[in-house]
Amino acid sequence: MKLLTKASLRYLRQHVMQLVLSVLGVALGVAVVLSIDLATESARTGFRISAETVSGRATHQITSDVAPIDERLLARLRTELGIRESAPVVEGFGSSPLLPGQALRILGIDPFSEGPFRPFVVGGGLGVDVADFVTSRRGIIMSQTMATRAGLAVGDSLPVLVGGQAWSLPVVGTVDPTDALARAGLSDVLLMDIAGAQEVLDLVGGLTRVDLRLPEGAAGEGMEMAIRERLAPGASLLAAGTRTDAMGGMIDAFDVNLTALSLLALIFGMFLIYNAVTFSVVQRRQLLGRLRAIGVTRPEILRLILWEAAWIGTAGAALGVVSGLVLARGLVRLVTRTINDLYFSVSVESVPVEPVLLVKAAALGVGATLLAALPPALEAAGANPRVAALRSVIESRARRMVPRAAALGVLSVAVGWLVLEFSSRSLAVSFAGLFFVIAGLALVTPAGALILVRISRPLLEAVGGTLGLIASRGVVSALSRTAPAIAALVVAVSVTVGLGVMIQSFRGTLERWLDGTLRADIYVSLPGATATRAAGTLWPDLLDTFVAHPDVVGHSTYRGVDLLEEVGGYRLVALDLDPRGEQAFDFMEGDAAGIMQRFTAAEGVIVSEPFAFRRGSSRGDLVTIPTPAGEQSLEVLGVFYDYGSDQGAVMMTRALYDRFFDDPGVTSLALFVGPGVDSEAVVRDLLGQVSAGRTVIARTNDSLRTASLEVFDRTFRVTAVLRFLAFIVAFVGVLSALMALELERSRELGVMRAWGLTPGQLWRLVLTQTGLMGLVSGVLAVPMGIVLSIVMIFVVNKRAFGWTLQMQIGPEILLQAVGLALVGALTAGIYPAWRMARTRPALALRGE
Amino acid sequence: MRAIGALAMLAAVGCGAPEGGETLQARLSLVETLAGTDTVGYARALEPRAFDFPVDHGPHPAFRTEWWYVTGNLTSEAGREFGFQFTIFRNALSPTAPESPSAWATNQAYMGHFTVTDVEGRRFYAYERFARGAVGLAGAQAEPLRVWLEDWTLEAAAPQAFPLRLEARDDDVALRLDLAAGKPSVLQGDRGLSQKGPEPGNASYYYAHTRLPASGTLAVGGDTLRVTGTAWLDREWSTSALSEGQVGWDWFALQLDDGWDLMIYRLRRADGSADALSDGVLVDPDGVRVPLDWGADVTMEPTGSWTSPIDGAVYPSGWHITVPGRGWDLTVEPRLSNQELDVSFRYWEGAVAVGGVGEGGAVVAGSGYVELTGYAGEPTRP
């Protein structure tokens, strides 16, 4: 081994704690980035695979959101246009008590049409009798994996709940795809003959879509034209994948948010590495100076330091990749759960070990380490041994840097702010702006810290006497060391504050909104419906029974139809409002009563804030809605706050809806009971009137409110986990930075010990100092966190989801921040204090 | 005879998995479906019955299988010769239709085969398709007669069925023919009950129109030609037909210029011998049926062979047929040696030219169709 390497290795061995923390910091950063990447990627892949599996080899699809496609279209396509490669699909979702927590994709197909599309249907294996499949009533074929999980074999029946209706579906066969892709694609599919699927999904006479294989070129274009001529209004012919892409695009904002948060974790990791490497360089200044003196060149020194960093980075990245994989398994559940709650049904069987993502994360880890190590390495290499060794030079330089850094920071914040202000709606640019703001705030930190330390001096003196003063002076006099540590801690804590305030504001806004919106006493819907996914319609006879209940004095009905366009999806809602429910809407601008009056008179529609935001439409504009009666241009009468879905909603009166749609269905029902009536009792009463085989969900105002907030909490669990992880990374960073800082002072402390600093005083000195830094950081992190939360709430969130949130700052979050910083910093002081207090001063003085 | 229908559909719907290379092994196979041998619940051909036309031109859904089988030789105005096959098979997937509110619910599945032989162009076009007998995709009805699979149709142009209009197209090949009744229908076997196996019920109801003057248009190879010629319609329905040990058959439908028609089939046993239930019939120019006793009244010997480029299967190609009692001595040659249908169940069915000595010792020429099954790779019975 080269002696140079040996020297550096021995040094590292003596500072094993720092080494471990550095590696840990990189590992954590990499793990967080990787796991988020893997989790969102798995969800996306799961979605894409199942979309591809179910759409097979189609080149085009005919779809219609506004009404099912007339099933007779298929014969017309085949006979009139000779489009043979066309397959009808009836698709919907259900659930089974035997497969809890899983949305089941019911895929109704015609096996005779499937040859060109879904080879798994006719793929030439032996086993299932197609005659049974086609002629058995409501027979299903499921994956062997799913059958095993449900404990079923061919011949058994799977109980399935679709739109509140219970079915018992005989299993006529199982598929056991050998290739992983097909296995993943079929993981949530119940394959049915189209006849059975129409019956179970309540789509008799209709098709969800028609898959097509059209030739390329002029012939195909001719066919497209001919097909379009035959489509009912509201139906459209799209290239395959368009819809999947549009649907997949629904989670873009969610995805970008998570990724940005994970990158934040990596940035903390970089701070940490920067600190660690800086310290290792600083501490070895003498060693490095001597090496230079005996003829080691600057590039060699640079290489030595970077080489070390590379090893730390590699070890950290390796550890991070492994723990990222583990972490991803946990996160993917949270992520898919959220996507299922908010966007679309997706099932992820496993987290695929995507080599690309692993390499990316590892490269990011090593790259970030090298990048973070570069400035100290350059400094070490560039060091003129004599001048650079002068601590006072560094410190006075550091002190001179403070105002400059602050000025630069203010500039950076300003730039960030401008970027945020003037950037378009691009989320990526918004996050870039956010990072500018964060970096800027970090640069202002040292100045803030100096001011705070100065302010706190009398307090410290009062509490800690001279030691307090010494501790305070230590923070200032070693600014080149303390400033980065404080900045790292401030950034980390402020991000957790920012996220915390954002979540809290979001939740508070949602609560207020729910209070305003949930005007009725009882809400009735079908199981399986979510914010962005309707699940069938209520039975008309049940509706009548419920409305006729003696305690019910009024009702509103709600019909939601989910529409998907290339710019994104939204929900079209038909409202039959009871007068009592008319004040449920909180409009962004305009006179609510006037708007509602025009709305009730069917003069136009009202749209939700996310819808208006996404389309850039505002009050008075026209929106175009596809309907079976052709496209309708309707005036936007008002824009209302709505936190139910980030995809947006357009609402019209039932009367207006009925003019365009031949769809008497009701998705949910709101009931008003008389004064003094116990809603719970009415709910029990109503549920007792539901006939066997049907399931409806009837909830009181309170329990719906609670359920909504539960969904919210579940949705934000990922964010909360990230917030926690970010804090852990920050904590480790602070721990290692402050620890290194204190360890570096061994000699200094040794001198003081020799002069008569008692071990108890040493403890107090060290802990006062780290505690002071923690406290300063915590206090600085509060305003910074609030600034960040303002950006996140009013810019990023608004751009990502189109929601206006009301800011809400709970004192507990702020106290938590200060407390966390303080505890983290105090913890960091324990080891050095313990070590130094134990060491005989003579030993400490002996030095290197 | 043409039990090909039942057997072809056994292998059906594999539909040439287009891009191939699929590793997915689905436990779902239409082949398997249609190979079902369960006869319980279906009607059986147990004894002769009274045929009632035009009703019997229509479907008999209580039986498992049924087909409308049209073959013929055509000549364009410029003298180009063509052969064609147009078949629609009906197959019941279960004895009764499933109960369901859905229009897609049915127990009737349809398969179609359509071929055109371009003798001069030495091209053989073959197409296959499937559909369920529902929502207008495929079906059959008696009055007025209409049998269709998407845009392949055979329908009555008049209430009493004939003339029939046949239409089929795929890719650039399109055929549109009007078929007149040249002779009345002929009941095959014992008054239309054609025994295929020794067991009762292993039989079909079988009638044919052996001579249908045809005219219409044929688009092929970029040309659209006016064509005339002679076609043959076979109608058969059954629930089970073949028995153990029967591996395939050679079937001949020959139309001679002097107005005589000949139909013979040899059921081959696994050992290569002819099954005793092989059969034949002559139809005189007036449509009178003359039964032939296989072995005594008719002989058939292959004179050559042809090897399939697909799997190396060796088919007989060219035959020598005699009806010793009437002095007939005929040579049958394929108009094109490769008329093998590369569809889900592979078989050879093609246009042939006939020459030799016919009724009354006169020299005759003619044309016809020959069907050869059980030679290709797969066994004819699973």
Place this chain on the structure above:
Amino acid sequence: MTLPERTLGPNLELIDLAKSYREGDRLHTVLDGATAKIAGGERVAILGPSGSGKSTLLNLISGTDLPDAGTVRVGGVDVPALTEHERTLFRRKHVGFVFQFFNLLPTLTVLENLLLPLELTGSRDPANEARALGLLERVGLADRSESFPDRLSGGEQQRIALARALVHRPGLLLADEPTGNLDQDLAEQVGELLEELASSHGTTLVVVTHSRELAARMDRTLRVDHGRLVEAAR
């Protein structure tokens, strides 16, 4: 400004001191039965070759290290018998240090370095600063009070260190090679200062050195020889 009233420093008794260090598998004995008596106010030089245990002896006297056997009495106080805490307080009150490598805190100014030991004793006397400045004057560096130590030359730094060692008026001043790092002229200067400051305060002074010139300035010279202390001929 006037120097405070002269009082004699404590006497020292070194009794049968033994100290070994483990170095890998080997036990390296530096002191073995070192015994000596030093009177209050006496100035003693300890000579000996490198590694002979001179510095260890100083560490044992100050209580920054503990003997394996034997004891040290400073003004009658049995130092090794004290607790760590008591030893520290004892040191704080009675002992001043001058090291070979100055050991000034680089992040504190000259004046701050001087004030630190006073602050450690908890003394908040406004006179402290005046006293520190007075000492700086004595060592001839009053004009450098706001400089950082690493901007000073070696001789200057050692003079600061000397001032610092005396700023809290210790009875006992321990100096470890105070001139070892200085050139001839500077060594002379520092030696003179050391002698002068110690005698003007009546401080008991123990100087570890191998500078004969410095030793010659002392009242008496002891030599570490094979772990023992022997009186050296003058």
